[in-house]
Amino acid sequence: DADVTQTPRNRITKTGKRIMLECSQTKGHDRMYWYRQDPGLGLRLIYYSFDVKDINKGEISDGYSVSRQAQAKFSLSLESAIPNQTALYFCATSDSRHRGLAGVDTQYFGPGTRLTVL
Amino acid sequence: AQKVTQAQTEISVVEKEDVTLDCVYETRDTTYYLFWYKQPPSGELVFLIRRNSFDEQNEISGRYSWNFQKSTSSFNFTITASQVVDSAVYFCALSEAEAAGNKLTFGGGTRVLVKP
Numbered sequence: 446d447a448d449v450t451q452t453p454r455n456r457i458t459k460t461g462k463r464i465m466l467e468c469s470q471t472k473g474h475d476r477m478y479w480y481r482q483d484p485g486l487g488l489r490l491i492y493y494s495f496d497v498k499d500i501n502k503g504e505i506s507d508g509y510s511v512s513r514q515a516q517a518k519f520s521l522s523l524e525s526a527i528p529n530q531t532a533l534y535f536c537a538t539s540d541s542r543h544r545g546l547a548g549v550d551t552q553y554f555g556p557g558t559r560l561t562v563l
Numbered sequence: 564a565q566k567v568t569q570a571q572t573e574i575s576v577v578e579k580e581d582v583t584l585d586c587v588y589e590t591r592d593t594t595y596y597l598f599w600y601k602q603p604p605s606g607e608l609v610f611l612i613r614r615n616s617f618d619e620q621n622e623i624s625g626r627y628s629w630n631f632q633k634s635t636s637s638f639n640f641t642i643t644a645s646q647v648v649d650s651a652v653y654f655c656a657l658s659e660a661e662a663a664g665n666k667l668t669f670g671g672g673t674r675v676l677v678k679p
Contacts, residue, residue: 476665485572487654487669488608503666535608539665549596549615549658550665554608 448472449555451536457561464523466558468536477519478537478552479503479511488535494519495541526562534558565590567657569670576645577678584640584673586655594660597631597638598667603651614638645677
């Protein structure tokens with residue numbers, strides 16, 4: 446079984462609809478992240494959570510919200526989807542106990558969710 | 564602010580050829596990590612390597628090798644004797660020690676197409 450799972454893997458929705466993307470992990474990591482990928486732009490951070498009670502905005506959080514239901518679960522919501530939120534969304538996890546010399550964790554990514562907003 | 568540039572958007576090679584992917588970064592921090600990730604056609608992101616700013620030793624893992632040069636702010640990736648399975652988009656990324664949220668800044672990616 447995959448260490449980081451995302452559901453759904455694909456979703457097509459209409460403008461104005463509320464959408465929730467879910468992420469679960471069995472890696473035992475304390476930190477979780479949501480990114481979106483757009484062609485030619487790499488990945489950009491939406492939100493991150495360092496533990497269940499710690500949630501922070503990333504560089505492109507407008508139009509999104511998150512919920513950390515448990516250490517292993519981190520959900521991303523689009524309250525009212527719009528077409529420019531069409532993208533590939535990735536969840537990632539990292540373990541703060543295995544920080545490197547620079548105090549930086551390695552992030553491991555889920556398989557992604559392809560979201561299309563019509 | 565941190566920035567990663569992958570100037571090559573797409574590289575096409577014939578199987579068994581070597582291919583080098585360029586990655587140039589900008590950072591004001593003296594302590595940081597550099598990463599490479601692979602995104603095969605199936606879409607997932609696979610971690611390949613990380614290197615901290617204090618370790619400029621080159622690294623080799625099978626057919627993969629990495630050349631880190633602080634003097635030119637580059638962290639290039641070479642695939643030796645490429646295979647069709649190497650076809651993917653490859654991302655270079657940077658994380659500064661002082662960046663909030665353990666933030667990874669990605670380059671735009673380089674698509675590698677290995678033809679049989």
